Amino acid sequence: MIRGGRVIDPAAERDAIADLLIMDGSVAAVGPSLGTPDGAEVLDATGLVVAPGFVDLHVHLREPGREDVETIATGARAAVAGGFTSVCAMPNTDPVTDNQAAVGFIVSQAQRAGAARVYPIAAVSLGQQGERLAEFGELVSAGAVAVSDDGRPVATAHLMRTALEYAMTFGIPVIDHCEESTLSAGGAMHEGLTATRLGLKGIPRAAEDVIVARDIALAELTGGHLHLAHISTAGAARMIREAKARGVQVTAEVTPHHLALTDACCEEYNTNAKMNPPLRERGDVDAVRAALADGTIDCIATDHAPHHYDAKEAEFDDAPFGVIGLETALGVVVSELVDTGQLSLPELVRRLSTRPAEVAHLPGGTLVPGAPADVVVFDPAAAWVVDPSAFFSKSRNTPFAGRALRGRVRWTLVGGAVVHRAGDARRGA
Amino acid sequence: MSPALGKDLLGLESLSADDIRLILDTAEPFKEISERAIKKVPVLRGKTIVNLFFEPSTRTRISFEFAEKRLSADTVNVASPGSSVLKGETLVDTARNLEAMRIDMVVIRHGSSGAAKFLADRIQSNVINAGDGKHEHPTQGLLDLLTIRDRRPIEGAKVCVVGDVLHSRVARSNIWGLLKLGARVAVCGPRSLLPLGIGELGVRVFRRIEEAIEWADVLNVLRLQLERMQAGYVPSLREYYRVFGVTLERLARAPRELLILHPGPMNRGVEIDSRVADGPHSVILDQVTNGVAVRMAALYLLAGGRPELAEAAKGGGDR
Numbered sequence: 001m002i003r004g005g006r007v008i009d010p011a012a013e014r015d016a017i018a019d020l021l022i023m024d025g026s027v028a029a030v031g032p033s034l035g036t037p038d039g040a041e042v043l044d045a046t047g048l049v050v051a052p053g054f055v056d057l058h059v060h061l062r063e064p065g066r067e068d069v070e071t072i073a074t075g076a077r078a079a080v081a082g083g084f085t086s087v088c089a090m091p092n093t094d095p096v097t098d099n100q101a102a103v104g105f106i107v108s109q110a111q112r113a114g115a116a117r118v119y120p121i122a123a124v125s126l127g128q129q130g131e132r133l134a135e136f137g138e139l140v141s142a143g144a145v146a147v148s149d150d151g152r153p154v155a156t157a158h159l160m161r162t163a164l165e166y167a168m169t170f171g172i173p174v175i176d177h178c179e180e181s182t183l184s185a186g187g188a189m190h191e192g193l194t195a196t197r198l199g200l201k202g203i204p205r206a207a208e209d210v211i212v213a214r215d216i217a218l219a220e221l222t223g224g225h226l227h228l229a230h231i232s233t234a235g236a237a238r239m240i241r242e243a244k245a246r247g248v249q250v251t252a253e254v255t256p257h258h259l260a261l262t263d264a265c266c267e268e269y270n271t272n273a274k275m276n277p278p279l280r281e282r283g284d285v286d287a288v289r290a291a292l293a294d295g296t297i298d299c300i301a302t303d304h305a306p307h308h309y310d311a312k313e314a315e316f317d318d319a320p321f322g323v324i325g326l327e328t329a330l331g332v333v334v335s336e337l338v339d340t341g342q343l344s345l346p347e348l349v350r351r352l353s354t355r356p357a358e359v360a361h362l363p364g365g366t367l368v369p370g371a372p373a374d375v376v377v378f379d380p381a382a383a384w385v386v387d388p389s390a391f392f393s394k395s396r397n398t399p400f401a402g403r404a405l406r407g408r409v410r411w412t413l414v415g416g417a418v419v420h421r422a423g424d425a426r427r428g429a
Numbered sequence: 430m431s432p433a434l435g436k437d438l439l440g441l442e443s444l445s446a447d448d449i450r451l452i453l454d455t456a457e458p459f460k461e462i463s464e465r466a467i468k469k470v471p472v473l474r475g476k477t478i479v480n481l482f483f484e485p486s487t488r489t490r491i492s493f494e495f496a497e498k499r500l501s502a503d504t505v506n507v508a509s510p511g512s513s514v515l516k517g518e519t520l521v522d523t524a525r526n527l528e529a530m531r532i533d534m535v536v537i538r539h540g541s542s543g544a545a546k547f548l549a550d551r552i553q554s555n556v557i558n559a560g561d562g563k564h565e566h567p568t569q570g571l572l573d574l575l576t577i578r579d580r581r582p583i584e585g586a587k588v589c590v591v592g593d594v595l596h597s598r599v600a601r602s603n604i605w606g607l608l609k610l611g612a613r614v615a616v617c618g619p620r621s622l623l624p625l626g627i628g629e630l631g632v633r634v635f636r637r638i639e640e641a642i643e644w645a646d647v648l649n650v651l652r653l654q655l656e657r658m659q660a661g662y663v664p665s666l667r668e669y670y671r672v673f674g675v676t677l678e679r680l681a682r683a684p685r686e687l688l689i690l691h692p693g694p695m696n697r698g699v700e701i702d703s704r705v706a707d708g709p710h711s712v713i714l715d716q717v718t719n720g721v722a723v724r725m726a727a728l729y730l731l732a733g734g735r736p737e738l739a740e741a742a743k744g745g746g747d748r
Binding site: 195196204310316317 | 544546
């Protein structure tokens with residue numbers, strides 16, 4: 001029983017002070033002043049927000065292959081610390097998730113971890129080589145919820161067309177990493193004045209926009225479901241808005257860091273501000289914020305990308321792309337968008353829970369009776385300072401270290417079980 | 430550590446106009462040492478300096494080495510073939526090893542932008558950037574300034590940097606140094622070799638070399654790296670010379686006499702006509718001579734030398 005919180009469930013158009021009763025892993029009832037069954041644990045959520053657990057369509061858990069920087073278990077634990085009850089794991093592991101056994105491995109590792117639910121995303125092409133389609137049918141039957149060659153674009157327009165068409169059989173989205181490789185080759189950050197001053201090779205906006213344009217045209221041609229990952233440019237936001245207006249089956253996500261930061265963070269050759277797509281300029285940040293607020297961009301996804309500190313402790317050109325985000329997402333979005341009046345709390349929940357669950361057809365994302373009891377209880381006013389050494393993730397590569405944020409998780413429940421409480425410490429910490 | 434300049438010399442962007450003038454003024458008395466029969470003063474006696482060159486370089490390394498030796502420092506050269514970098518050691522580990530050997534200064538040349546700062550942030554020794562990727566090459570910028578200043582006031586001078594600005598650390602250091610000292614600065618080159626947003630730094634952009642020559646008092650002609658053609662930035666050397674080459678014919682149509690600089694090494698007949706390079710307006714060899722003096726000044730100031738004592742120091746007395 002979660003008592004007296006502000007229950008926000010956009011799917012049910014609910015935003016009211018209410019009690020939430022959970023029985024046998026599912027939501028049993030929602031409403032004011034429910035009776036508490038004998039022996040039930042009661043969580044007092046007075047002054048807190050009670051929402052469907054967050055759903056992250058885009059994480060890299062590094063297992064198999066790089067268990068030194070993250071495992072499915074540590075990633076799933078970091079997820080619930082950040083309020084995420086479901087995460088979708090990208091297939092660019094070593095080996096690549098492009099076969100039934102690899103998908104099954106992720107499912108079983110996640111079950112053993114017992115934290116967030118982990119849904120595998122399988123590769124579009126075998127080995128993500130951009131040549132032959134992976135066996136979507138077998139992958140879906142093993143538990144894959146989407147396909148993506150994330151980390152790189154789907155190599156050719158023809159392969160993308162085929163993937164969109166073939167995915168329609170299984171009703172899964174094709175998740176698209178939009179990067180025209182010949183334009184981005186050798187680039188380390190956004191192409192603009194900061195890159196010019198720092199003497200770093202730039203990645204132009206057009207590298208993203210060219211592939212967004214290509215693949216919107218292919219989604220329009222095929223009627224397949226295209227989901228655009230980590231949108232970073234004003235141009236991409238504009239094209240998605242226009243495509244949706246025409247009725248194209250396109251959805252999109254944006255990361256907290258692209259909502260909050262600009263390429264100025266790369267000053268001093270800060271490798272924790274190096275990611276792909278790169279941090280852009282103020283105009284792009286404003287555009288993706290507006291696109292998120294008006295629903296052009298459907299959801300927020302972290303693109304959680306752990307890297308070893310040795311790898312980031314390097315010359316900017318040599319450092320790998322990527323930052324972690326599961327444990328800072330809520331705080332960043334509340335501080336940057338809610339506290340500034342650009343996004344209401346119900347809209348935040350819609351972008352972090354409702355829409356991502358719908359996009360990937362996942363259970364959860366709502367608290368109607370009968371839904372799985374995947375719940376986040378958070379305090380939107382709680383102030384805290386980001387301390388990477390306290391992360392549940394194995395990695396520390398965040399651009400938000402030391403930043404004062406508002407908005408923090410109090411409890412996270414998966415299937416009715418409390419899997420995270422504020423104040424929990426990492427084992428060994 | 431010198432209060433005059435700080436611990437490191439990483440670039441001209443972060444220096445004030447006064448800092449830059451200080452180095453140039455300090456270089457003046459050092460010029461004369463290289464003209465002596467015995468080209469050595471004991472200013473840096475007992476100091477150990479490592480010249481850490483991760484990229485091939487002949488003239489910059491030799492210039493630094495002369496500057497160091499003429500100031501009586503003990504020097505060690507580490508060049509990239511045979512250096513630990515090729516054995517997979519990271520720059521962090523290289524830095525820690527240097528630190529452990531208790532050296533006083535490092536002169537670093539590296540292919541990655543920001544590498545000099547990366548090293549400077551991790552060791553207590555003074556670090557001089559001898560060129561980091563496409564970022565800065567501050568001693569080259571300083572020697573260019575000194576060479577211009579030998580001939581005319583920098584303030585108000587119209588200086589155009591010509592060529593591959595996109596990949597040039599020399600261009601960036603020149604732009605910062607010249608702007609801070611009050612010059613008017615332009616760049617000219619094929620648009621594919623000019624970085625995005627360069628105009629926002631406060632420089633003019635000329636599309637045609639003829640327009641640049643008509644406007645400028647000084648041309649600083651950059652080397653065109655041959656690999657730019659392979660990467661498709663320009664179609665051919667022949668075409669580049671035809672469209673952007675600084676030729677005697679083009680200079681003959683200039684409304685005033687131009688000063689011609691080139692950081693070297695030159696591609697004769699590509700970015701510059703031999704008759705221009707060897708002509709009366711070329712100060713290219715003066716740049717080389719000034720390079721040693723400027724580097725002596727930078728080494729002296731970073732080692733804690735007091736600017737007002739530079740004249741006395743070179744006489745051989747104790748600092």
